[in-house]
Amino acid sequence: xxxxxxxxxxxxxxxxxxxxxxxxxxxxxxxxxxxxxxxxxxxxxxxxxxxxxxxxxxxxxxxxxxxxxxxxxxxxxxxxxx
Amino acid sequence: xxxxxxxxxxxxxxxxxxxxxxxxxxxxxxxxxxxxxxxxxxxxxxxxxxxxxxxxxxxxxxxxxxxxxxxxxxxxxxxxxxxxxxxxxxxxxxxxxxxxxxxxxxxxxxxxxxxxxxxxxxxxxxxxxxxxxxxxxxxxxxxxxxxxxxxxxxxxxxxxxxxxxxxxxxxxxxxxxxxxxxxxxxxxxxxxxxxxxxxxxxxxxxxxxxxxxxxxxxxxxxxxxxxxxxxxxxxxxxxxxxxxxxxxxxxxxxxxxxxxxxxxxxxxxxxxxxxxxxxxxxxxxxxxxxxxxxxxxxxxxxxxxxxxxxxxxxxxxxxxxxxxxxxxxxxxxxxxxxxxxxxxxxxxxxxxxxxxxxxxxxxxxxxxxxxxxxxxxxxxxxxxxxxxxxxxxxxxxxxxxxxxxxxxxxxxxxxxxxxxxx
Numbered sequence: 001x002x003x004x005x006x007x008x009x010x011x012x013x014x015x016x017x018x019x020x021x022x023x024x025x026x027x028x029x030x031x032x033x034x035x036x037x038x039x040x041x042x043x044x045x046x047x048x049x050x051x052x053x054x055x056x057x058x059x060x061x062x063x064x065x066x067x068x069x070x071x072x073x074x075x076x077x078x079x080x081x082x
Numbered sequence: 083x084x085x086x087x088x089x090x091x092x093x094x095x096x097x098x099x100x101x102x103x104x105x106x107x108x109x110x111x112x113x114x115x116x117x118x119x120x121x122x123x124x125x126x127x128x129x130x131x132x133x134x135x136x137x138x139x140x141x142x143x144x145x146x147x148x149x150x151x152x153x154x155x156x157x158x159x160x161x162x163x164x165x166x167x168x169x170x171x172x173x174x175x176x177x178x179x180x181x182x183x184x185x186x187x188x189x190x191x192x193x194x195x196x197x198x199x200x201x202x203x204x205x206x207x208x209x210x211x212x213x214x215x216x217x218x219x220x221x222x223x224x225x226x227x228x229x230x231x232x233x234x235x236x237x238x239x240x241x242x243x244x245x246x247x248x249x250x251x252x253x254x255x256x257x258x259x260x261x262x263x264x265x266x267x268x269x270x271x272x273x274x275x276x277x278x279x280x281x282x283x284x285x286x287x288x289x290x291x292x293x294x295x296x297x298x299x300x301x302x303x304x305x306x307x308x309x310x311x312x313x314x315x316x317x318x319x320x321x322x323x324x325x326x327x328x329x330x331x332x333x334x335x336x337x338x339x340x341x342x343x344x345x346x347x348x349x350x351x352x353x354x355x356x357x358x359x360x361x362x363x364x365x366x367x368x369x370x371x372x373x374x375x376x377x378x379x380x381x382x383x384x385x386x387x388x389x390x391x392x393x394x395x396x397x398x399x400x401x402x403x404x405x406x407x408x409x410x411x412x413x414x415x416x417x418x419x420x421x422x423x424x425x426x427x428x429x430x431x432x433x434x435x436x437x438x439x440x441x442x443x444x445x446x447x448x449x450x451x452x453x454x455x456x457x458x459x460x461x462x463x464x465x466x467x468x469x470x471x472x473x474x475x476x477x478x479x480x481x482x483x484x485x486x487x488x489x490x491x492x493x494x495x496x497x498x499x500x501x502x503x504x
Contacts, residue, residue, distance in 0.1 A: 021149030038149070045221035052217075 002081050003055055008074040015050045016070075019043050029071035037070075047073075057081045090267045091504065092344040093336050094172025094329030095441045096164040096278075100322050100428055103140030104167050108428075108438070109445050112453040113475045117306035117427055119320050126286045131293045134305035135284050136322035136429025153222045154235060155200030156282035160325035160434070161232035162239060165194075165276055169240055172329035173341055177241035178274075184339065191244040191275040192237040193263040194327065195255035197433025197491065200227030202285050232280045233259075236327075244272040252491030253395075255279050256326065256436025257499055261350035263330050268349075273335040278327030278437030289321060295360060297397065309430070310457035311394035311401050311423035312465050319395040322429025326437030328444060345447045348484065348500035351376025355494030362400045362490065366407030369488070372496040373411040382500045384415035388478050389452045389485040391443045394423035395430050404488060405465040420478065421470045422446070426456035436489040440499060443487040447503050450478040 003011065013024030020038045033039040039047060044067075048059050051073065057080045059067075067073045097104060100118025101111035111118075118136035127133045142159035143151050151159055178187040203226040211219050225231060230248035237246035245266060249258040256279020263277030283289075292298050299318040301308035309320040336343055352375055355368035363369075376382050390408065394401050401423075409416050424442050431438050446452050458472045484502035 019149065019152075021147060042221040042225070043153075049217060 005074050005078050008055060008077050009070060011054050012051065012070055012073060015047055015054070019046050019050070027070055029069070029074065031070050032068055033070070051077060055081050088268050088270065089333035090264050090330050090347045091333050091336050092328050092347060092444050092501070093331045093341040094168040095344065095444055096167030096169070096171060097324065097326040097438055097441045098138060098140060098142070098160050098163045099324040099326070099431070099438055100136035100139055103145065105441050105445070107139070109442070112424055112427055112442060113451065115427065115454050115456050115473070117309070117456060118322060119305040119308060119429055121305055122284070130286055130289055132289055132298050132300055133302050134308065134320070135289070136320055137284055138323050153226065155203040155226040155231055157196050157200060157280045158226070158232045158235045160282060160323070161194050161236055161278070161280040161327065164278060164280070164325040164327035164437070165236045165239060168276060168327045168329050172331070173339070179241055185274045185335070187241045187243040189244055189273040190240060190242045191246065191263065191266050191272040192233055192240065192242040193247045193249070193259040193266070193275060193277040194233040194236045195249050195259035195279045195433055196229055196232055196281055197250065197252045197255045198281060198283050198288065199229030200231055201283050201288060203227040205285055205287055236276055240276055242276070251495035251497070252493055253430065253432050253435055254489040254491035254495040254497045255433035256438070257440065257487060257489035257497035258436070258495065260328070260330070260436060260440055260499055261352065261497055264347050264350060267330055267332050274329065274331045276327060276329055278325060278440070279434045280325035280437065281432040281434035282323045283432065284321065284323055292321065299396065307457050309396045309426050311392070311396045311426050311455060312462055312470055313458050314460045314462050316396045316398060316401065318397055319425065320429040322431040323434065324431050324438060325434050326439070326441040328440055343504050344444045345501045346504050348382045348502055349376060349380035350500070351498040353496045355496065357494055360492045362403045363494070364399055364403055366403040366410065368494060368496045369404055369407035369490065370410045372498045373407065376498050376500055377411070380500060382484065384412050386482055386484040386502060387412070387415060387419050387486065388483045389443070389446050390419055390421045391439045391446065391485065391487045392421050392423050393488040393490045395425055400490070402462065402464045404490070405468045409467065416468060419469060420452040420476045421468055422453045423455040423470070424453055426458070436487065436497065439489070440487050443485050443501060446478065447483065447485050447501055450480070450483070452476045452478055
């Protein structure tokens with residue numbers, strides 16, 4: 001069954017916590033990965049690969065550039081998950 | 083040469099080694115004659131010809147924050163831990179430039195070497211590629227495995243902008259880094275340089291490769307007795323891991339900020355064997371040339387020399403060649419030199435050795451104490467004319483005294499660093 005937006009945001013929280021050490025509860029929809037969550041461009045690739053695996057979705061490199069906030073990523077996953 | 087010949091001093095030291103998680107615990111263990119060698123309990127070690135090593139005493143992941151540690155190769159983790167200790171020990175806080183009374187970033191350098199670089203990252207990520215596919219290879223792989231990664235991360239940590247360098251010369255790398263750093267200060271490029279060496283290659287591939295070169299001890303039954311420099315029963319080195327780093331500073335800069343000074347760095351002697359890619363030149367010709375270079379280009383005085391932290395890896399040929407070379411150049415002055423082979427306790431930290439052994443040499447001068455050499459039960463007759471400190475540590479004389487730290491590497495690189503009390 002496809003994940004809900006809340007489940008996706010919670011999952012991204014766990015991923016960002018693992019990669020950048022930010023508490024999962026601080027990973028909120030309006031947060032910017034680079035400006036708020038200490039995720040640089042290399043770590044963003046790690047976030048994307050972990051999210052692809054967790055939510056069974058493909059996020060091509062060209063689309064990663066558009067994912068500035070946690071909400072951007074959650075919406076992308078929501079509409080692209082299988 | 084456009085050197086200004088400014089005097090260089092040591093104002094901070096740091097280490098993480100098989101004997102302890104900092105320089106104080108490492109020094110204490112060196113004086114107590116402890117060995118850092120232990121059996122390798124990992125499953126991968128079971129079929130190796132060598133099943134022991136001198137692994138780190140304190141795992142870096144116990145010290146560094148996890149999000150930082152996971153982006154750094156183990157060799158860089160060690161270097162960062164040693165750097166933080168040395169930086170604080172020198173009285174610096176935060177990055178350069180954050181406090182105007184300290185050192186400006188434009189006058190600060192970092193020279194940290196590794197012999198092999200991020201080899202465990204390379205091998206682990208190759209496993210990921212094969213087992214999980216290209217998409218899963220970490221985007222941090224390249225900045226983790228590049229041999230300049232320890233230097234670059236140390237430079238970022240302290241805010242060094244005068245220059246960040248990573249000379250590579252196998253097991254001489256750490257000492258070559260220190261020599262390079264001395265020249266940066268001498269020539270006026272920098273006022274303060276953080277310098278040293280690091281290595282982390284306890285992995286089945288490097289162990290199998292070194293063992294197949296017949297370079298390592300295969301004394302699996304007695305790991306703590308395996309590293310035995312100058313002993314007739316020595317059969318090769320014991321692989322170690324860790325890092326040693328010092329803060330080097332121009333004497334004027336250190337005086338201006340009232341820094342505690344451990345000792346002066348007189349300078350370095352360099353040469354190359356041009357003999358064989360891995361074998362030491364048996365007469366010690368290249369090592370002698372490095373000592374002669376030191377004498378010709380610095381004010382090193384053999385009459386002041388009372389201590390040598392020898393390269394002495396516990397290989398049959400290398401240990402003898404080093405003593406022969408010192409006898410040839412120093413003559414009777416070798417008779418008043420207490421020689422310590424600290425690899426008998428730390429194992430051989432390869433590119434980290436020069437850093438850790440410089441920390442040991444600095445402390446030997448500062449405390450006027452030469453550590454003993456462990457496992458020296460029956461001295462090789464070929465080096466019996468040398469005064470090798472056996473058993474308990476030896477007190478060094480009062481007055482102005484000097485010491486050498488020798489490091490040599492596969493490829494025929496020879497580096498001799500000279501220091502003296504202030």
